[in-house]
Amino acid sequence: MESHDLWIFKHVAELQSVSRAAEKLGYVQPNVSQRIKSLEDELGARLFVRNNRGVTLTEEGKVLLDYTNQIIKLMDEAKSLINPQKWREPLTIGASQTISAVRIPQLFSSFLREHKNIDVKVKTHDKKKLQEMLSYGELDGIFINDAYNYPQFETVYSYFEKLVLVLPQHSHFEKKHEQTLIVNSDPNCIYRNKTLEFSKENNFYDPTIMEFDSLESILQAVQDGLGISIIPADVAKNRTEVQLIRYKELSETIKIDFLIKHRKQQPQGLKKFIQFLKRK
Numbered sequence: 001m002e003s004h005d006l007w008i009f010k011h012v013a014e015l016q017s018v019s020r021a022a023e024k025l026g027y028v029q030p031n032v033s034q035r036i037k038s039l040e041d042e043l044g045a046r047l048f049v050r051n052n053r054g055v056t057l058t059e060e061g062k063v064l065l066d067y068t069n070q071i072i073k074l075m076d077e078a079k080s081l082i083n084p085q086k087w088r089e090p091l092t093i094g095a096s097q098t099i100s101a102v103r104i105p106q107l108f109s110s111f112l113r114e115h116k117n118i119d120v121k122v123k124t125h126d127k128k129k130l131q132e133m134l135s136y137g138e139l140d141g142i143f144i145n146d147a148y149n150y151p152q153f154e155t156v157y158s159y160f161e162k163l164v165l166v167l168p169q170h171s172h173f174e175k176k177h178e179q180t181l182i183v184n185s186d187p188n189c190i191y192r193n194k195t196l197e198f199s200k201e202n203n204f205y206d207p208t209i210m211e212f213d214s215l216e217s218i219l220q221a222v223q224d225g226l227g228i229s230i231i232p233a234d235v236a237k238n239r240t241e242v243q244l245i246r247y248k249e250l251s252e253t254i255k256i257d258f259l260i261k262h263r264k265q266q267p268q269g270l271k272k273f274i275q276f277l278k279r280k
Contacts, residue, residue: 001042003075006068008035009047013065014138017054039064062136069137073267080117081268088119091269094130094142095122098184098191098215099256102234103161104143111276118269126186134261140270141260145190148259157258157277162233163194165248168225179204180227182218185211190254195230198250219245 011021012032022029040047047061057065079087095104100122108120123130123139130142135150181199183192199207210227212218218229223245236247258277260270 001039003071005035005039006064006071008032009039010065010068010072012036012048012055013057013061013068013136015054016056020054066135066137070263073137073140077268084117088117089115089269089272090119090121090267091273092121092123092138092140093273094133094139095124096127096130096144096186096189097124098189098232098235099143099145100124101215102232102238103159103256107277107280111273114276115269115272118272127188131259134259137261140267141258141273143256143258145254145256148257150261152262153259154262155257156260156274157280159256159280160253161256162253163191163230163250164233164236165198165228165230165250166219166222166236167228167246167248168222169246170225180208180210182210182212182221182227182229184215184218185213191230191232194252194254195228198230 008021008025008027011025012018015021015024018032018036019029022032025032036047043060043064045060046058047064048055049058073090076087076090080089093104104122108122112118112120123133125133127144127146130139130144131148131150131153133139134142134153141156179199181195181204183189183195186192196209208227210221212221215231215235218231219235221227222229230250233249260266260274266274
């Protein structure tokens with residue numbers, strides 16, 4: 001196996017499409033297809049299942065993707081150790097959009113002041129996708145809330161986040177039959193679920209549910225008087241300049257865990273980040 005073939009395989013696997021991978025890499029599609037076929041012939045196993053929408057990994061393909069990500073990270077790490085002036089240690093972290101809004105940038109701001117030769121990337125997605133990406137080795141670690149489904153993961157750091165209820169400045173909160181709940185469209189979003197739980201606990205009468213895909217859209221909807229929502233307190237504190245929103249701190253907190261995958265050898269960038277977190 002050549003490293004370049006693995007790089008092509010990684011793109012096809014992550015994009016779930018030979019044509020999209022070819023476009024991103026600047027290759028013609030037949031060349032990408034041939035490199036994948038050569039890999040399959042060499043390994044004696046199918047790596048992808050073809051369908052009308054593109055391709056999906058077989059079980060053998062999932063194993064190879066995990067090793068491919070480890071190999072690529074080791075190559076990047078070797079380059080950074082051999083020539084740190086030219087290459088930086090990689091660290092790729094995942095988090096939901098809401099979790100990554102304030103606390104994660106603050107953590108990395110402090111971390112990078114100590115470790116200037118690390119190239120940090122943060123990828124946002126829903127919890128299910130983040131766990132999948134971590135299991136395949138696409139991410140070094142993830143920040144998520146609540147239970148996780150993979151026995152190969154371990155929690156190495158946790159923190160608790162306060163919650164606030166956000167309302168339009170002139171909202172009539174007592175008119176519970178008129179309330180609209182502004183929530184994230186991800187059904188597994190903890191803040192969406194807390195907003196829905198809040199409405200039940202406070203006996204809202206058949207509230208309207210309005211969904212948005214981003215935290216900024218949720219805040220804008222509340223500011224425009226469309227409804228109420230529950231968000232992290234840190235987010236609210238960083239938006240005190242918004243005059244058309246009221247904030248009411250709740251007594252409840254939620255736990256955010258930083259998960260990594262069990263490995264015999266963890267990347268150096270991840271080791272340094274875990275050491276940093278444990279000093280917090």
